[in-house]
Amino acid sequence: MADTDPRDGEREARLPRNLAAIEVHLRECVDIVERGHDAFFGPDFVNRYAAYAALIQVGNAVKDLPNGFRAAHPRVRWRALTYVRDEVGHIYGDSIDWEVVWAALVGDIPADLEAIVNVRAAL
Template sequence: MADPSRRNAERDARLLQNVIAIESHLLECVDIVERGEEAFFGSDFIYRNAAYAALIQAGNAVKDLSELFRVAHPEVNWRELMRTRDKVGHIYGESVDWDTIWAAIVEHIPSDLAAVTQIRSGI
């Protein structure tokens, strides 16, 4: 069984790297939103798949943050980012609900991005 204090120390060592990764992936989502709903839902699947992948990667990095860090920064909806990752990360094929992904990146990601950027500037 892994030593919890060692595991926490390893997580702490990756803190800045994870926060930068989260910020980067959320920024990708905001960039997709700025291209517009027509681009997202259009015949070119690139923007949909990019948002899908960015949400998964952001959620993976959030899961690697310590619970103490997440609790210390309630201005970001960490739990929702992790849930979104779990929800979209286990959907395959044509069953992806693109409307839900679009709603998430439009309604929630911009405020989370602003908060994560603020947190990163203080690390």
């Protein structure tokens, strides 16, 4: 049984907005991947930091979902999405491993987006 949180009532009210935000930010990540490896790793930092910001926003929105909702939708990698947010959100200075960020964008985010789209469609 999922842990209950006294804030879940407030989180329930924000559920549609948070799911929409998760989808938007995952789509942003997919868009960045579609620009290609060279655009991500090139001299222009904008794509890297756009992905960085999008991943943090996804994790923030996931953390604001009610625990019961996350438990009811186990096909979404909720824990992984918050983990990525925690990992990239607590790296300071020049220690961001952009290869790890790129690997997450390419390997995991498309499936995460599909899972979120399916959850939203089923509501």
